[in-house]
Amino acid sequence: MGLDTLLAITAASLAGAALAVAMLRRRPGDTQAATAPPERVALLVDGGEVADATPAAQALLDDLAGGGADWAALAAVFARRFAAFPATAEAAEDGAPRKLEDTRGALTIAREAPGLLRLTLEDRAPDAAARHRDVLDRLDLRAMRTAAGLCSDPAWLEDASGRVTWTNAAYRALALEIRSWAEGTALPRLFAPTPEDDGRVSLVMPDSGARRWFDITLRPEGALTLGHATPADAAVQGAVAERAFVQTLTRIFAQLPEGLAVFDRDRRLALFNPALLDLTGLPADRLSARPDLVTFFDLLREAEVMPPPRDPAAWRARLDALTRPGGGAEHTDSWTLPSGLVYRVAARPQADGALAVVIEDATSEVSLTRRFRTDLELGQSVLDALDEAIAVVSAQGEIILTNAAYRELWGGAPDTRLEATTAAEAVALWQAGCRPGPDWAGLRAALDAEGEAAQWHGRLTLRDGAVAELRLTPLPGGARLARFRRTQPAALPPPVATAP
Secondary structure, three states: OOHHHHHHHHHHHHHHHHHHHHHHHOOHHHHHHHHOOOOOEEEEEEOOEEEEEOHHHHHHHHHHHOOOOEHHHHHHHHOOOOOOOOOOHHHHHHHOOEEEEOOOEEEEEEEEEOOEEEEEEEEOOOOHHHHHHHHHHHHHHHHHHHHHHHOOOOEEEEOOOOOEEEEOHHHHHHHHHOOOOOOOOOOOOOOOOOHHHOOEEEEEOOOOOOEEEEEEEEEEEOOEEEEEEEEOHHHHHHHHHHHHHHHHHHHHHHHOOOEEEEEOOOOEEEEEOHHHHHHHOOOHHHHHOOOEHHHHHHHHHHOOOOOOOOOHHHHHHHHHHHHOOOOOOOEEEEEEOOOOOEEEEEEEEOOOOOEEEEEEEOHHHHHHHHHHHHHHHHHHHHHHOOOOEEEEEOOOOEEEEEOHHHHHHHOOOOOOOOOOEEHHHHHHHHHHOEOOOOOHHHHHHHHHOOHHHOOEEEEEEEOOOOEEEEEEEEOHHHOEEEEEEEEOOOOOOOOOOOOO
């Protein structure tokens, strides 16, 4: 036997075997889907793919599944009506034959051969009204599908078991983006919020590893649940930024030396810093209980941090005004404690209705002020004890300091310390109280000059005949010192003796 003859026999054998397998898989009744009446819904499914369908069945696939031909498309057509519709072709084959029924008809799933299924939908004959409702429902369905397709947010339907039976284009695009779904497979369940999620869930993007956040809304629709996912990335980022800002403020507040207590619109304590505990000695648990404003000040009074108000009625009125959101102006006060500490307290209403109470230890500042005032009074007493009349002219040309001898010489209240008088006004006063003679122009020039040029010396004869010596000398910082020393008028020459 030749090689050509052997090859021909082998090829014929393989072709015959293939034909035999095909005939085994294709039983005589397998073409009934194509030969069934056009109005009947019948399909052949081979390996999970639609191999044949009547015109009515193909119309359903086109209308309800976008023309798909896989098991997911069949689920989109039948699962919403028949809740027990198998999730996969394998599950359908394992349970075949089975008949799924509702009040208007039944869907039969039969196994024709391994991997080959027949689906037949049998509906009871509707009356004219039912057919009219079907037409309206189909029109509504077409409009809703168009609207859902235009929606940029993911939307879906799921049954009681959580199986997704329908999705819009945005949902499927998201499923493809996160690589949890491939076209032709069962629709994935992307969102399964738990009560702890509070309606907000996230998905991880496989390419970047970033999280995308969504606010989930679920609404029951009969036996199904309609889901809608609204992108919440901006809200989450805003919340993160707000938390970071609050944490930054908290760290800043913790470092402040002033005690800070912030009350909300209801005048309950919302925030306090460690310095408040240090300054007041109040226990943290009492403040953590969020006392109201009145209770807060009562706690301060009990801790002897706040002294009893001098006018309780007025204090209560101011406190009542502060307890009202938006009521009352800023209130400031100084508290002198039995320990000698001095606290400066300010209550400042905020624009959003909150109230900030700031407590500051002003002991050092008050002590310095008191010591400075004591030093000033001591210095003034020393100047007042001098016999010379003294006036200090500032660099700005104002009389800023005089003593008792000056006020006695030129007039002025005995308790006057700082004269709000210009140098020009003072020279005019001096000139008016003296007889003509001194170089007043030279004195004015010296008062306007700087350095060594700001010196002048002269004798003044007062209206009553008394004589005063005026000496003008420069001081550091551009100031000048005017000193008036009373002197005796020049003695008259002794009388010349005459002969008797």
